[in-house]
Amino acid sequence: MARLALLSVSDKTGIVELARSLVDTFGFRLISSGGTAKTLMAAGLPVTKVSDYTGSPEILGGRVKTLHPRIHGGILARPDLEGDRADLAANAMEAIDLVVVNLYPFEQTVAQAGVTLDQAIENIDIGGPTMIRAAAKNHAYLTVLCNPHQYGSYLQALGDHDGTIPLSLRQSFALAAFRHTAAYDRAIVTYLTETLPGDSEDSATPHSALPSTWDLQGQRVQSLRYGENPHQEAAWYQTGAVPTGWAAAQQIQGKELSYNNLVDLEAARRIIAEFVAPDHPPAVAILKHNNPCGVALGDSQLQAYQAALAADPVSAFGGIVAFNQPLDTPTAAAMTDLFLECIVVPGCGAEAAELLQKKSKVRVLILPDLTTGPVAMPKPIAGGFLLQNADTQMELPDQWQIVTQAQPTAAQLEELLFAWKVVKHVKSNAIVVSRDRATAGVGAGQMNRVGSVKIALEQAGEKAQGAVLSSDAFFPFDDSVRTAAAAGIAAIIQPGGSMRDKDSIAAADELGLVMVLTGVRHFLH
Template sequence: MKPLALLSVSDKAGLLELARELSTVYNYQLISSGGTAKALKAAELDVTKVSDYTGAPEILGGRVKTLHPRIHGGILARLELPEHQQDLEDNAIQPIRIVVVNLYPFEATIAKSDVTLADAIENIDIGGPTLIRASAKNYQHVAVLSSPSQYADFLAELQAHDGATTLEFRQKLAIAAFQHTQAYDLAIANYLNQQTISAPIPSTVADAEPSEPLTSNLSSSYTLLCNNPKPLRYGENPHQPATWYQVGATPKGWSAAQLLQGKELSYNNLLDLESARRIIAEFADDLPCAVIVKHNNPCGVAIAPTIAEAYQKAFDADSTSAFGGIVALNRAIDEETAKLLTKTFLECVVAPACVPSVAAILGKKQNLRVLVLSDLKHGSAETVKTIAGGMLVQRADDEAVNPEKWQIVTQKQPTPAQLKELAFTWKVCRHVKSNAITITKNFTTLGIGAGQMNRVGSTKIAIEQAGENTQGACLASDGFFPFDDTVRTAAAAGIVAIAQPGGSLRDADSIKAADELGLVMVFTGVRHFLH
């Protein structure tokens, strides 16, 4: 009697080659269902339909095909146990030694713009995961293939062991199978969670703590399923091993970026690239904008009529810190910009596109990593940080900047130009490590104070960096002013307008100081701490 191999796949890549080897070289009897059986028969391979083998028809429009004792008894039987052998004999069940299954394309289905909930539900595979899990559980006797990418190694294993597989190999297949079904179930759970909970998380007002916990759209359990590991040379420092994982089955974000030239990305490159992407996302639909990041903080951000001008302005804002920096652009890299990019040492440049003719220009800097990421605007909906024994998950700080909701708290009113500048500096400030102060003029950063333990310290750093250019500039602070000292320090340097969240018990002191000194001050009502 021939050994049995069950094949039931949605992705038929490599199917015929595998089936032909199993049938003609290793003398397996093929059992299959639905479209897989049709494909095998069309290739003139000897195949038994599942319904013929079980004596039970496919029902419910194909929802029930392989859920039958003759199938699962053949997969789950422990052949070393006499009682299992007896059950197989009593029920005319033959052991199934190979199971080849991959699942309905659920993630591809929900990625379609016009997908309905009904479509998504019909693409939730039931029989497939059941077959995979049963086979993986009994890997002592069953080899389970859950991806076409495994076929070549599997055939090589059969060839190396006279048509058999080692226990070690089957265990690796089982681990991959359970990881596959875990990812599949997680994609379904996340999708259904989004369908049932649609209310956005309300934002806090300034620094005031809410009396009740905010309503969260995070599920009661949170799982990060990471795959496609890419070992990195090291982590933040050479003594720290590191790996880059892709979240989810479909490449997106930096996993979907195209590296046009340069070395592989490092751990620190990726951290800085994400910081740069978050800032450029603020201006994705704006005029040409350039961002330069160093150690997760912006050192230059600028808007200009052309992308080359924007980059030059951002570079000039802090040319010392820009050395070895990360650049993000919201326009395609053109020849003029490419020439500017090669004038100094940079680690990485990312843009939504790259004009083909610039390859020769950028190629002169062979170590410069040049990436194309068509969607720089959209990132993760949540941020995740690990702590001892757990992790912290929050909605990403993607609160839209809306100056129409701001409160003008001073006697002096902002001009339309000042209001636009305040919006620009506020957008940059939210991406600077707290305590954060940004000073800008003509849509260009002049001074940035980042990560200081007190706000006045950050203000002094930003003012010193900006120098005489602070005359007529605007300032933003990611948190409120507990005292009026920041206002007075800013005014003495020539700052004319300030954006801050408000919400301090001493707001009146800061407003009074601003009025005395003739400053404009607005309260945004939103705090943007970044730790």
């Protein structure tokens, strides 16, 4: 009797061509359900409906179609075992040789605007994962395909091996099938974790808490030439079936993105997201090795770019530039004078894009949504990983404490807010000096805060006169306050919380500085 293939797919790409080859070239018989059966019949292919094969109608509005012993007995049968052969014969069942199944588009459904919980629930596939898992488990006796990209290699193997499939290929397909169902279940859990009112594993855990279990699954976007260094292998993955974030960005010119490009681009996105709001003035951030070397606001985009570049033109060479507004022509023209690795903008006009083509190697990316990023941040350690919520806390100046006799002016408060938003994205220990809504000096990643203060002030030079200084964490001693005052700093913003806060406040009062405590720390390691 001709071999039996079960076809039941949501994504019907290539299914007619596969079925035609199975029937015409290799003599398979086909059974199918629902829309797949209709598609094959419309193409003139001989197909038996699952309901006719099992003798049981589809019920519950199509919720139950393939959940039947005749289907799963055929998938899980081991024809070389006498007991299994006897069970098949006694129950009028046939062993199934090929299972072709892919699943309801759950991730695509929940990615749509306005989707309801009921709609999402109805797109949770039950019969499909059951058949895939059963077929993958029994891969020693049959083949399971869950992706249209597999159809060609399957048919070629049939032709090359006299109608059989090598065990090694069946094993490969089975592993892909288990990955497929695992990713599908993970997508459901992710959606329900974000949608339902609590974590069912611990009813006492508030919805905002990190879950008691957390998985990370990705689909490879592309292999990268190497990682941070040429001897390290690397690849880029997206975390859902529907591309989002950088996987959904449009690269309009330039070389292929590298590992380091993507790391720097994400750091750039995070900092420029601080300045994305309706009617926000133009903002530009220039980054190098994950740290901002120049950030500025301006009355025009060109002014903001020029101020950011002037903050540290040496470090800006070969850097990443991020804009909070679509790129305009004058700014595009100005950037052609500088070697850059990447430019990221929420939009780009035709004339600006044409100007950038003069620097054909620079990577230009359009990312319309600059604000949506990861909610949780994993960090691998030996034997596991750490997980924390992303540092996306809103800055609330009305909750700051002004702890000195000197009171800030409205202009100083605006400058302090700018510097505080920037220091949040500088590697700790972090110090930022700013003036006129532009960074003047940045001290990053030093082993002690005094070192970061000295680096930032030395870089600022004369611009430190009347400027403000922000620190991502408290000052343990008053030495940095005195160093800042000696350089001309007029106001300091820091979290507070040191046992010696009084010493720093007293030094600020003695030297006539403004000091603001935020009550919030922004370590970034």
